[in-house]
Amino acid sequence: MPAVDAAYALSRLPEAQRQGRAQRKTFKGLDYWHYTDDFQHIPRGTAVFGETVVFGYPHIGRVFALEAGIRAHFRAPFWAEEKINGYNVRITQIQGQLVALTRGGFVCPFTTDRLADLMPLEIFQKEPRQVVCAEVAGPDNPYLESSPPFISKDVKLFVFDLMTQGQPGFLPARAKQAQIKRFDLPAVPLYGYFQPDQIEDLRALILKLHEEWREGLVLKEDSPRDHRAKYVTGHSNIDDIRASSDNLLELPPEYFINRLLRLALFVEEHALPATSELKQALGGAFLDGLRAAMQCYRATHHVSTRFRCRFRHKENAELLLDHLRHASRHVQILLRDLRREDGYWQLEFERVYPALTGMLGDLLAGKMVYD
Template sequence: MDYHEPLPVSAERFAELREYFETRSFRGREYEHLPDYRSDLNRGVVLIEDTVVDGFPKIPRTLVIETGVPRHFEEELAVEEKLDGFNVRVARVGDDSADEPLAFTRSGIVCPFTTYQARELLPVAEFFADHPDLMLCGEMVGPENPYTDHEYADVDSLDFRVFDVRDRETGGSVPVRERRDLCADYDIPQVPFHGVFTPEEAVEKLPGIVEELDAGGREGVVMKTLSVDQQLKYTTSAANQGNLEYAFSLPFDYGQAFMFRRLIREAFQSVEWDEDERARRERAHELGEAILCSMTDTIERIDGGATVGERHTVRAPPEIVDELFEHFRSMGLQLEIETDEREAGERVVTFTKKTQATNDKVRAYLDGQIV
């Protein structure tokens, strides 16, 4: 098979795009992945042995529910919760089922930690024996992982929640209702489901759903046609402000466009919610705190001699943690280990991925460097 066959591009175009793929290996198995989004190929497409693993598509966002939803959807749509974790695709790509399936992060990298966890958390043997061509797309959520740190009350360490099941090569989705039944059959946990609505009903129901999620500090919703041909996302103020707080705690490492986009979302929501003066001032106050207090905290910490960065905790067998750190170092990340303990045969490590720009710039400004 030629790699381009299941993908939505011609052989000629695929040959042009091939130069953007990067080569890596996982336990001696070489693969290529597309780390960035290209107009006609999903970010994260993987070419491994004689298999293609399609990337997960980019989900457009609306800033205004009332107009954006009916404009985007002509038919019924399912509303599911958007969970805050990291995107993972789990697929079987080879025949050697002893070392399968693999777990791919958003950009198509096989992560040793996530692969280990996916095999532990999911009934992979049963599911892939019956459905070898499908891939489970979901969010890894919970506090103990090397990429994100959002807490959910029902997740102590780490859990997987499926939001899509696709053909691993063509990316064609199992329709929402069938997917929910399929996952239920295998006891595979899924993202919370809020129902199926016409676009008009959705416009009516969504503000209430979003407000409730917001009050619980949750991230938002993803709307999708039942065939999953079209998707649309909308996030809560809690998520926008949480992202801003995090980004401004590492102000020179996050792109300014990242912050700007989230500020704009808050403004549109404040207008759509038709907030009165008091509610708008309260939002302004919270936004100001998210921005300023996270920066002042970082400046004071660096002034006190600390190094700042993205802090994470992982829990896994010692050899998996070693493999993860080796994987990060091979990608050029600088890690600082804070605590390293054994609990019930597992290694529990809290570490920081150093973010160089914020440490260097803040230090230089504190030392009087002129802007």
């Protein structure tokens, strides 16, 4: 494997451009390229601003069985951090301008706009090449229909890693924790340091998170190889289904099958009773979303989900809509409202799902189907 660094990423960029694996973008005068796929050891989402490279966030494997997964993959003690139900961003300073990059390597107008509300910014003055990796979560976000149960409005940011411009990989855990403390950064909950044989302690922790309808854990090995794995609670799978059932036809069947399998494995491994409440929650996750889709169609003649979020600057709200319209291949983005309120620009828009809209239109009009 070649030494992957900024020079290597820059040297491979022309070939990635020729193959259509890197796309050019502009954000408020910043021209940049982002890798749209993994390419010759360079991770998807890597962004290149002139000579400055911000490497993409690497893939983290998922284990479906907690005990077997730990025994198979961890050789050293590891840290257990909470996995937050949100979207991933990398925040850094480019040519004196702060930007937040999505997992895919786009500059996110929403997160970039709200950075001063979400975290202290001193770290970028003292450490100008720092890259802050964080999850943004909450009901008033422009990307996801679900959010953690402990955030009732707007969004919050949770730091989980630190990187450096031009370098793949992360600061070691203790150095990261020191930086988080030094700059008073909002961080994901850290639940402790575990040995691979502390299965029962981890089981108690994951069951507590399950009961609180939280998403799960990310386990990070304290070793030079920095091996990682994620493991989610049973209830998080029901939340995923509930948030997506009104978008049933736009997602592959594997999306729902995987979550059903994860739930069944979680219940079986942790010897949980298959209670009527659990079965009702699972059935309701499917049925409630579809019923809401039908009610939406009868009222508006399309199936959609409404999003709302607030901005400091109107221009960034307009840039977000433009970004979503260009990025959304299978859905339509409709502006519903953009108004000044309580010192912010309040944006409301809809994602319209054409496949389910078309199917419900046919079925509710009485179309005959042969099966």
